[in-house]
Amino acid sequence: MADDEAEIRRLVEQWADAIRSADLPGVLADHTEDIVMFDVPPPHQGARGLDAYRATWPPFFDWLATGARFDIESLDITAGDDVAFAYALLRCGTPEELAARPETRLRLTLGLRREAGRWRIAHEHHSFADTTAVAPDA
Template sequence: MTGDEAAIRALIDRWAKAVHAGDMDAVLADHAEDIVMFDVPPPNEVRGKTAYRETWPVFFDYQRRGAVFEIVALEVTAGYDVAFAHALLRCGTDEDFRRDPDNRLRLTLGLRKTNDRWAVAHEHHSFPLRSA
């Protein structure tokens, strides 16, 4: 693993822990001002750090009602100044996992490095469609 891959893994781990803790400042810390996010709940497309910030309170409330948010698999590919990562996360309540124990949130991140600092420029969350 390269130093950049390790740095990105650490960044993503900090972010996931911040999400789990409901720590807004830490969730935002390593995101670019011009972040673009495609999300599961509306709004499905978010542009800019201010709009990104506005999406989190509803999710933090969901966690306070018992939802978990934890990385179970993560892969990182880093170039000189751009990188991407994809992960699977356990994201849901006990009831969600009783209905579908293997369901995982898919996460894809695009990062760029400026002045030796990595920042998330693109974030995409999705759940696989399940047939009824």
């Protein structure tokens, strides 16, 4: 399984590199045709299918071009024979946003499955913690 975890780590790092480079074919390269993504911005029901997933990226690339960051800070992977999941924390924001709220992290969860002998991303979930929520008294 260590080889699978290393392969998935490379896949995720290449995906993040493609995002930072605004390389849409690179972003799409290791995703399934039936990808489901739940993202921070709408649509709240998620992007379903590779065409819908593809359509979400140009506005994000425009935002990154303003100087925003998308940097993996930590990445954990668990791989089985045919399915795997990964979760990560990322520094994602403009320099001003990151300076104002340095503790903020984008949370990323990926579900992967092996297709034709290679790992492919079938599910993505991106979220930020709700900083307006009040924790209950313990």
